[in-house]
Structure formats: structure tokens, C-alpha cells
Amino acid sequence: MKKYTLRDVAKAAGVSHMTVSRVLNNNPRVSATTREKVQKVITELGYEPDARARAFVTKKSQLLGLVVSDISNPFNAEISRGIEDKAFEMGYSVIFCSSDESPQRTEACVKHMLRTGVDGMIFTSVRLKEPAVEKLIAEGFPVVLVNRKLSSSDYHYVICNNFLGSYTATKHLLKLGYKKIAMISGYSNFSTGLDRLKGYQKALEDNSLLQRSEYVIETSFSAEGGFEAAKALLALKDRPEAILCGNDYIAFGVMDAAEGSGLSIPEDVALIGFDDTDFAARSRIKLTSVSQKIYEMGSIAVQIIVDTIERKNLDYEHKVVLNPKLIIRESCGYHLHKK
Amino acid sequence: MKKYTLRDVAKAAGVSHMTVSRVLNNNPRVSATTREKVQKVITELGYEPDARARAFVTKKSQLLGLVVSDISNPFNAEISRGIEDKAFEMGYSVIFCSSDESPQRTEACVKHMLRTGVDGMIFTSVRLKEPAVEKLIAEGFPVVLVNRKLSSSDYHYVICNNFLGSYTATKHLLKLGYKKIAMISGYSNFSTGLDRLKGYQKALEDNSLLQRSEYVIETSFSAEGGFEAAKALLALKDRPEAILCGNDYIAFGVMDAAEGSGLSIPEDVALIGFDDTDFAARSRIKLTSVSQKIYEMGSIAVQIIVDTIERKNLDYEHKVVLNPKLIIRESCGYHLHKK
DNA sequence: TCAAGATATGTTACCGGTAACATTTTGTTC
DNA sequence: GAACAAAATGTTACCGGTAACATATCTTGA
Structure with missing residues (x-):
């Protein structure tokens, strides 16, 4: 059960560790023969790239933060399911936190998420004024609001009409x-x-x-x-x-x-x-x-936030308003x- | 909004970066005067340690994986709330994944969690036989089962009678x-x-x-x-x-x-x-x-898994069976x- | 007062990836 | 087959923390 590293694979395949890295990242600058050879060693050793090392160097954790009022409330649970399904599909993981609709807890959640190193945050339960969230947006941190929006900030949101x-x-x-x-x-x-x-x-x-x-x-x-x-x-x-x-x-x-x-x-x-x-x-x-459309609100929110995270300079705002029935x-x- | 590092703080405080690291980790090997001085600089600069760097070097992400059958099911949502509350309290974050009770999806969830680099996993919906989970346990990865247990493996679990x-x-x-x-x-x-x-x-x-x-x-x-x-x-x-x-x-x-x-x-x-x-x-x-006691099952599970993660050699098994009413x-x- | 031990602080290396640049190999053209 | 461009591969440095060990400073007691 030893953990192998890039360099272990490189040695076993008789190439440099960068070649292995390139194979891993589907970089076209690797010949088909080498790619195959390296691929084989990777599967043989059962090598898995170290998520933490990768997150460290890329400054991306593939982690989304979700702040809900209370996950045990079925409404939020359904949004969460929509969020998680889409996130999974897009290669992201979701960490969640319950704010209980309190400004203090919301702030604590934000801090917690930031400490954990999420790439963006989704909020389902902001009040019309939510200083912690407004600050985050002002700093340019990727944020999407679902279900409820802020009064002041005219930012990415997905809500019902x-x-x-x-x-x-x-x-x-x-x-x-x-x-x-x-x-x-x-x-x-x-x-x-x-x-x-x-x-x-x-x-x-x-x-x-x-x-x-x-x-x-x-x-x-x-x-x-x-x-x-x-x-x-x-x-x-x-x-x-x-x-x-x-x-x-x-x-x-x-x-x-x-x-x-x-x-x-x-x-x-x-x-x-x-x-x-x-x-x-x-x-x-x-x-x-x-x-x-509770589930849909969640999945749309993920698409928006991933968009925001992955494009460097997103110069427009997403505003989605779904019609109720x-x-x-x-x-x-x-x-x-x-x- | 520039991000400061340990060394930035060190320079500003006129000490070595290790001293700053020690202050951060409450290492007693720092004099009260220095500690105070460094602390002041930290707050002044608004320095926040880089979660990803820390996770990388410590090999710990403070992340728990939660595999539920379906988070939108209120039963699971309530367990999740119990899990998240306790995890938050203990300084951990929870990422979740829905398995839909399918072996394939369960396996995919496990892979996903492993890729994300969780320190341990909690499962609420295992079948009596669940190869992906059994493998994980066999490898010594920290696992706790909640609500349902495996037939074979006699491992940490929290269930109802x-x-x-x-x-x-x-x-x-x-x-x-x-x-x-x-x-x-x-x-x-x-x-x-x-x-x-x-x-x-x-x-x-x-x-x-x-x-x-x-x-x-x-x-x-x-x-x-x-x-x-x-x-x-x-x-x-x-x-x-x-x-x-x-x-x-x-x-x-x-x-x-x-x-x-x-x-x-x-x-x-x-x-x-x-x-x-x-x-x-x-x-x-x-x-x-x-x-x-749905909520309680969740919070107990977190205590067990954190215990398992943080003690190096846990040589006993946790089995908690709660009485229903x-x-x-x-x-x-x-x-x-x-x- | 000075040696010895304790305490405080510093130095260096390392974790496992990726970026940037350097070098080698291959291929093309005349 | 020489000359050069393009493709493939390699080298080195670095990200921002922590561990381990080295060094400096402070106590304390004979």
C-alpha cells in the first residue's frame, strides 16, 4: 500500500518526472509511444497523483463551499443534491456548512471554508444584508447566491421568481x-x-x-x-x-x-x-x-460558479430567474x- | 488583497519563519515577548496560513468524506447535519457524495473522495457486502459506518438496534x-x-x-x-x-x-x-x-473517525448501538x- | 564566575506536484 | 546530408508550509 510519486513512476518508466506529469495532464507534447509506456507503469503501480500536492501547486483545490441555513431542511437538502450531482460531474467536491440563518454563524462558515481552501462558495440562505458575503464578493472571490439574493450586491444568482x-x-x-x-x-x-x-x-x-x-x-x-x-x-x-x-x-x-x-x-x-x-x-x-425547481437551482449554481472559477476574467454577471408553477x-x- | 506567507510575516516581525510557524501552532518553544510581537504582525497583515500548503506538508486535509445514499432524503439530511455540526466543532470540513445505493456509484464516490484527499470516510448506506468499502477498511483507511453495517467486516460503526x-x-x-x-x-x-x-x-x-x-x-x-x-x-x-x-x-x-x-x-x-x-x-x-437518534448517530460517527484519524495506532474498535423508541x-x- | 542544561531561535531540507526554460531528438526541405 | 524548425524530453526552481537538527541565549548551581 505504499504511495508512489511522480518520480517513482518516472524512474520505473525510464523517463523524467516531467514526462509523467505531462502524460497525467494530457499534454500533447508527449509521443504516443512514451505516453503508452508511462501509462502502463502508472496502472501497474497503481499510482494516484497526490491531491494535496496538486492543490498546493496549482492553487486550486477543486473544492466548492456550500453554506445552507440547515442541511436537514428538505428544501436545502434537495438544493444540495442538485449542487453535488453537478459538481461531481464537473470534477469538484462540495463541502457544506449550516449557518442557521445567523450572521455570526454565516461568518464563521465563511472563515471555515476559506481556511479549508475552497475555490468558490455557494450560499442558499443569505439575508438581504449579509456583510460576510458582501465582503467576499467585493474581494472578487467567486460567489453564487441561490434561492435568496442580497439587496445591495447585484451579483451572480439563481433564484425563483x-x-x-x-x-x-x-x-x-x-x-x-x-x-x-x-x-x-x-x-x-x-x-x-x-x-x-x-x-x-x-x-x-x-x-x-x-x-x-x-x-x-x-x-x-x-x-x-x-x-x-x-x-x-x-x-x-x-x-x-x-x-x-x-x-x-x-x-x-x-x-x-x-x-x-x-x-x-x-x-x-x-x-x-x-x-x-x-x-x-x-x-x-x-x-x-x-x-x-429546487434541484435545478442547485445544478445551475454549480455551472455558474465553475465558470467563474475557471475563466480568469469573467466580465459579466449571471442572473438566472426561474419561473414557479x-x-x-x-x-x-x-x-x-x-x- | 495580497496573500502573505509565513516568510512575509517573519520578515516584518524580524524573526525567522520557523518562529512564526511555531507561534501559529502554539508551540511552547517561543518566548512570550516574541509570540506577542509575531501575533501582532499576523493580525496587522491579516495573514492566513495557506490551507493547501499545510495540507500538503502535513498529509492531513482536515477533510472528512461522507457517502450517503441520497442527501435529499430527510433521514440522510439529518444524519448529515449531525455530522457537519460535530465536524465543524472539531475543525474538520465535510465533503459529501450521493451513492444512490449503487455499488458502482459507491465506488465512484470513494475514488472521488480519495482524489480529493479526505482524511477519513463515513458511510451511511452500505449494503451488507460493499467491496469498495471493504477494500478501504482492509487497507487501513479510516472508515466509520453509520446506520447500516457490513456483514463481513467488524469495523467501527454507529447503528440503531x-x-x-x-x-x-x-x-x-x-x-x-x-x-x-x-x-x-x-x-x-x-x-x-x-x-x-x-x-x-x-x-x-x-x-x-x-x-x-x-x-x-x-x-x-x-x-x-x-x-x-x-x-x-x-x-x-x-x-x-x-x-x-x-x-x-x-x-x-x-x-x-x-x-x-x-x-x-x-x-x-x-x-x-x-x-x-x-x-x-x-x-x-x-x-x-x-x-x-438520527442526529446523534452522525455526531458520534465524527467523534469516532476523528479519533481514528488522529491517534496513530488505534487498536480497538468502536461499536455503538443506540436503542430505538x-x-x-x-x-x-x-x-x-x-x- | 563559568560549565552544563534548558530554553529560544535559526538553518536547511523536504513534501510532490507544475512552470519555465534548456536540451536533445526527429523530421523536413533542398 | 546539411541546416533548420518542430517535437519530445529533461533540468531546475519553486510553491508555503513543517520536521529535524544546529546554534544562540538564558538559567542555575557548584
Whole structure:
């Protein structure tokens, strides 16, 4: 199990170590005969180039850093899968880190990645202001944002058209005849939270409906957040007939709250989620949700970052905005209206 | 944004580069005065040691490889989170790779990790025979298995007592009075599949019940697998009264199949899953499931592998078997019997 | 006060690749 | 077959750390 080096191979093949290096790198400046001879020795000895030595001398580690809010969240897990598949295909490895959406942890993740020596970083969970990330971009370090973007920096990103998704969902509720539509939105210091809120507002406005402040609650993108917010909404004298949620988790929380108040979905309250994660179709009440191409966002992000890393002077910016699609299930009461 | 090296710092501080190296590595062989002086220069210049150079010379990359079947599966995502948190804490980074439970892809993942230069590898999804992994272990490469173990190699692992989990679940069904208990088990070329099947069989045996071959179906650990298997079971003349599933996904598939056949859970068929993933409590029928400490398995695995990596001659094996716990919800009909 | 040992600092070599340039071999043309 | 260009191969240096050993400085006690 001894580890061989370039020079070992060279000696065994009776050539200089540079010739071996050239063979390894498919440099055309090697004759076919020599190439074959060297290749044979390589396989015979089972020689494997030392990744660390190579990374050292080339200043490239073939490592991508991925900062997610929480990898155990299925949404992030799916993005991660998209990222990893594409990275693998392109010869890169992915190291990941969970930021828990905290600026401090995000900064710690960045430091950690930098120490590890990644060639570029992908972020899925930046807030609209994220100093650690903005600094990185300012320094010219390869960065791609996925899912959420920064307010200031107009940099490479791959996101969903959240405004449109939310607009479409609200329109759908309006078309079903609901007038009293509430929104439990994710925090608007995230672009996902803000844009989804704006889409909802615009749809109301376009239908000449006033938005009622007591119908809009901002909370965390979690079932707990949705639960608390829904308890408040459902306790209102003038209870909303429909609730649009900032993501599916919030909607799951709403289901819990409705069950707790003895209300049924969609008869008493219609419900729409966002993201269409795998479980939207498996939850107690099958959830209507705005579907986005999660896996694809990840794989596109990798293409962009590798592009950025490998071309020396990339003088343009990649901005990819994918269109979402409303997936209609029982929670919005569509089937009731069809009858 | 120029990158400084050890020697730059040394020159600026008026010492030799080795002194700087010693300061960096907290080597006690540096006087307090010098240490302070050097430290000051380091912060002034914003010097950061070159991770790649360090990895090269120390032959350690502080990188752990994680091979999961599919990171987008919430079970794996949660293990991953446990792994990453602990690794971060211990100064390691984690690169991951999805094997899709295929031997070929597993081998490709291993190669990929080796090329990247990881210091050790964690596997969550080995089959009972997994040549690529067995070879790695035989060569003395640091490996820890999580969740599933190999049949042959008796190596470091962290698993759940799957036999006990399944035994307990079956016992529970028996206690509720069910006699016709079927099992839709995961493939038994995985230790998780095999051990869970054995637990079920043992529980029947201990209750002097014959196991009926038509009541045991092996399938993939997926909702699709569960769906197909359940269709077959529910179409039997002598339909089972209860079904124990190899994991929660299989159980979700059973729910779909039951719905399709117009049968209700638990009134017509009782149902128990395995793993108690986050959605067990949120599915259409709240699922009784065998809960295992997923996150903890991950973090324990990291402790073991770091131990293996950092101690030169580890002469003992780590075997951690965690006890599962049955979480009772509506799908097994417990509430019906309580009345 | 000075030798001996401990402590602090410095010198040199090396890890295993790649870049850049030097040299040798081969091939082409007249 | 001489002359020269092109192709193939070799030589040397270097990347930025750490190990091992050498040297210088500081203690301490007889």
C-alpha cells in the first residue's frame, strides 16, 4: 500500500518526472509511444497523483463551499443534491456548512471554508444584508447566491421568481372567490420573504382590494412560526377565508393551528404554501403550493460558479430567474368550487 | 488583497519563519515577548496560513468524506447535519457524495473522495457486502459506518438496534390484539432491512405465531416500494390487520395504497413505520414509528473517525448501538383500543 | 564566575506536484 | 546530408508550509 510519486513512476518508466506529469495532464507534447509506456507503469503501480500536492501547486483545490441555513431542511437538502450531482460531474467536491440563518454563524462558515481552501462558495440562505458575503464578493472571490439574493450586491444568482409565484397564488385565491386573504410571510429581511410578500400585495392591489394590516404577519419560515401566526389570524373577529404562506412549513403550522381551533381546511380556511416540497402532497390536507425547481437551482449554481472559477476574467454577471408553477391540491378548496 | 506567507510575516516581525510557524501552532518553544510581537504582525497583515500548503506538508486535509445514499432524503439530511455540526466543532470540513445505493456509484464516490484527499470516510448506506468499502477498511483507511453495517467486516460503526426496534413494534401490535401482522421490509441486503425483518420474525415466534410468507414483502425503502407492496397485501383474500414497515417512506406508500383501495388506517389496517422522520407526525394519518437518534448517530460517527484519524495506532474498535423508541400515534390504532 | 542544561531561535531540507526554460531528438526541405 | 524548425524530453526552481537538527541565549548551581 505504499504511495508512489511522480518520480517513482518516472524512474520505473525510464523517463523524467516531467514526462509523467505531462502524460497525467494530457499534454500533447508527449509521443504516443512514451505516453503508452508511462501509462502502463502508472496502472501497474497503481499510482494516484497526490491531491494535496496538486492543490498546493496549482492553487486550486477543486473544492466548492456550500453554506445552507440547515442541511436537514428538505428544501436545502434537495438544493444540495442538485449542487453535488453537478459538481461531481464537473470534477469538484462540495463541502457544506449550516449557518442557521445567523450572521455570526454565516461568518464563521465563511472563515471555515476559506481556511479549508475552497475555490468558490455557494450560499442558499443569505439575508438581504449579509456583510460576510458582501465582503467576499467585493474581494472578487467567486460567489453564487441561490434561492435568496442580497439587496445591495447585484451579483451572480439563481433564484425563483418569488414575486410571480406569490402573485399567481393570490390571484388563484381571488379567482376562487375569496376576498379576505391573509398572508403569513417569512421574514422580509430575506429576499424570499420580501418578494413573496410583494407579490401578494400587488395581486390584491390589482384587484382593487385594500390590504389589511392585521392580515399580514411576518414570522420565521417554520411550522412553529406558522402555528403561532395562524392562531392569531384564526382568532380574529373577522377571520380570513384564505391564508397564503411564505413556505410549506408555515402552512403545516397553519394546519396544526386550524386543527387546534376545530376549523377545517379548506372549508373554513383555504391554504396555499410555497416551495412544493416533497411532503406538500403527503401532509394531512394535501397542500396547494407554488412549486419551484429546487434541484435545478442547485445544478445551475454549480455551472455558474465553475465558470467563474475557471475563466480568469469573467466580465459579466449571471442572473438566472426561474419561473414557479402553482400546483393545485385540496387545501385551497379548488375541488369545492369545481362542483 | 495580497496573500502573505509565513516568510512575509517573519520578515516584518524580524524573526525567522520557523518562529512564526511555531507561534501559529502554539508551540511552547517561543518566548512570550516574541509570540506577542509575531501575533501582532499576523493580525496587522491579516495573514492566513495557506490551507493547501499545510495540507500538503502535513498529509492531513482536515477533510472528512461522507457517502450517503441520497442527501435529499430527510433521514440522510439529518444524519448529515449531525455530522457537519460535530465536524465543524472539531475543525474538520465535510465533503459529501450521493451513492444512490449503487455499488458502482459507491465506488465512484470513494475514488472521488480519495482524489480529493479526505482524511477519513463515513458511510451511511452500505449494503451488507460493499467491496469498495471493504477494500478501504482492509487497507487501513479510516472508515466509520453509520446506520447500516457490513456483514463481513467488524469495523467501527454507529447503528440503531434495528432488531429491537422492530421487535418492540411487532410486540406492540400483538398486544393490541392484532394477529395477522404483515411486514413490508426494506431489502435485506442492507443490515437495516435484514435486522428489522429478524426482529419482526422473532416477535411472532415468541408469541407462537407462524410467520406467513405471503405476509412478508421485501422492497426498496421508498414510498413507491411501499405502495406496490401494500397493493399486493391489501388485495389478499386474508388481508393482514396490521402492517409493519421497514421505514416511514414505505409506510407513506401504504397510506396511498390504502386510500386507493378505500381502506382506512387504522380501522381497516394498522400501520407502523420506522425512523420517525420529521413528517411521521405530519402525514395524513399520524404515523406510529420507531424513533431512532438520527442526529446523534452522525455526531458520534465524527467523534469516532476523528479519533481514528488522529491517534496513530488505534487498536480497538468502536461499536455503538443506540436503542430505538416506539412513538405511538394514530396509525396503529392505539387510541381505538384505549377507549 | 563559568560549565552544563534548558530554553529560544535559526538553518536547511523536504513534501510532490507544475512552470519555465534548456536540451536533445526527429523530421523536413533542398 | 546539411541546416533548420518542430517535437519530445529533461533540468531546475519553486510553491508555503513543517520536521529535524544546529546554534544562540538564558538559567542555575557548584
